[in-house]
Amino acid sequence: MSSTARDDIRAILVRAGLHESVYDDAIESVRIHARVALHFHPERLSRTGRTVADGLRRTGVYMSQFETGLSGGSPSAFPGGERDQWESQLFGGAYHEPDASPAGRPKYGALAVMDHPDGPAPRFGSCYFLLHAEVSSRSTFTFGSSHEPHAPERTGTLDVFDPVMAPLLAQLERGSGAFGIDDLTVAGLLDQLTSGLSKPSFDPQTRPLGRALDSFIEAQIHGDIRLNQDVERLVADPAFRDHPVGESLATISMKYGIPLYWHPGFTLPVGKVPDVFREYPVRPLAERIAGQGVLDAANIGAMANSLELEPEAWKAWASHEDTLTQFRRLWHVLVVNGVPD
Numbered sequence: 001m002s003s004t005a006r007d008d009i010r011a012i013l014v015r016a017g018l019h020e021s022v023y024d025d026a027i028e029s030v031r032i033h034a035r036v037a038l039h040f041h042p043e044r045l046s047r048t049g050r051t052v053a054d055g056l057r058r059t060g061v062y063m064s065q066f067e068t069g070l071s072g073g074s075p076s077a078f079p080g081g082e083r084d085q086w087e088s089q090l091f092g093g094a095y096h097e098p099d100a101s102p103a104g105r106p107k108y109g110a111l112a113v114m115d116h117p118d119g120p121a122p123r124f125g126s127c128y129f130l131l132h133a134e135v136s137s138r139s140t141f142t143f144g145s146s147h148e149p150h151a152p153e154r155t156g157t158l159d160v161f162d163p164v165m166a167p168l169l170a171q172l173e174r175g176s177g178a179f180g181i182d183d184l185t186v187a188g189l190l191d192q193l194t195s196g197l198s199k200p201s202f203d204p205q206t207r208p209l210g211r212a213l214d215s216f217i218e219a220q221i222h223g224d225i226r227l228n229q230d231v232e233r234l235v236a237d238p239a240f241r242d243h244p245v246g247e248s249l250a251t252i253s254m255k256y257g258i259p260l261y262w263h264p265g266f267t268l269p270v271g272k273v274p275d276v277f278r279e280y281p282v283r284p285l286a287e288r289i290a291g292q293g294v295l296d297a298a299n300i301g302a303m304a305n306s307l308e309l310e311p312e313a314w315k316a317w318a319s320h321e322d323t324l325t326q327f328r329r330l331w332h333v334l335v336v337n338g339v340p341d
Contacts, residue, residue, distance in 0.1 A: 002156070026194045027161055035232065053248035054248050062226075067105075087105070107225055132231070145218055208264075213332055232258075296334070
């Protein structure tokens with residue numbers, strides 16, 4: 001598989017007029033400097049009834065979806081669920097041994113390639129931890145999502161990264177862009193990997209949003225993630241700056257020695273929300289959340305929590321699964337169209 005991927009990469013490099021050493025230098029930089037970001041919605045309620053931020057503050061450990069019951073993607077992290085099946089296929093049943101525990105499951109993030117202030121995969125959460133580069137050595141990587149049919153063919157490690165890069169470079173060669181940058185080229189990506197990964201920009205709040213909704217390199221981190229050891233910085237949505245959740249984030253920063261930064265944030269008047277986004281109605285939900293006011297990460301999250309706290313109030317709305325999907329789609333609308341406050 002890796003040799004086939006390398007052959008594909010060589011052909012792409014030739015057509016781009018690039019020497020193979022340019023690619024090798026870029027991959028060596030990835031091996032040394034690559035960092036993974038873990039996106040999360042800090043206000044959402046886990047199975048314990050606590051907010052994610054409060055759970056992180058109390059435990060100092062980033063938990064798997066099989067522990068929290070939360071996901072910015074498919075909410076199927078339970079035995080026999082879709083995510084359980086994807087992991088069995090991707091990791092050859094390694095997490096399905098009799099002694100496997102929910103805490104031992106992989107934690108999902110995305111490789112921070114372009115240093116976007118809102119993170120490499122904001123679809124999965126308004127805030128994110130940027131991990132130290134050392135954590136990447138115990139991670140696997142997939143170009144795209146691990147639930148996609150070709151995910152095993154697009155998965156690798158830092159030592160065997162060609163299967164990840166081959167489909168990515170092919171996409172760039174087709175002119176489709178990547179990571180929220182429509183005009184990104186093969187040469188442009190390799191230059192970014194070579195020269196732009198060594199240190200993240202100092203202040204995320206001063207740079208334009210990346211809005212990389214659909215294009216990312218998923219990372220699966222294997223082993224524990226401890227805030228005091230593995231996290232380089234915490235980047236939060238400013239909707240929580242003067243909010244009880246923001247107080248928990250500030251406490252996490254102080255308690256575990258993690259610098260706290262704020263990215264520019266997303267706000268959107270309800271009047272600018274489309275009726276439908278990716279086959280799901282979102283305008284009615286936006287109006288239920290904010291009337292004719294303004295959406296942000298905090299008020300979307302508060303209403304999403306009410307779905308769990310007050311299920312009777314949502315019975316006439318839609319099925320629980322469809323309502324969850326509507327909340328995800330509405331958040332995606334905010335990522336694509338929202339502007340800093």
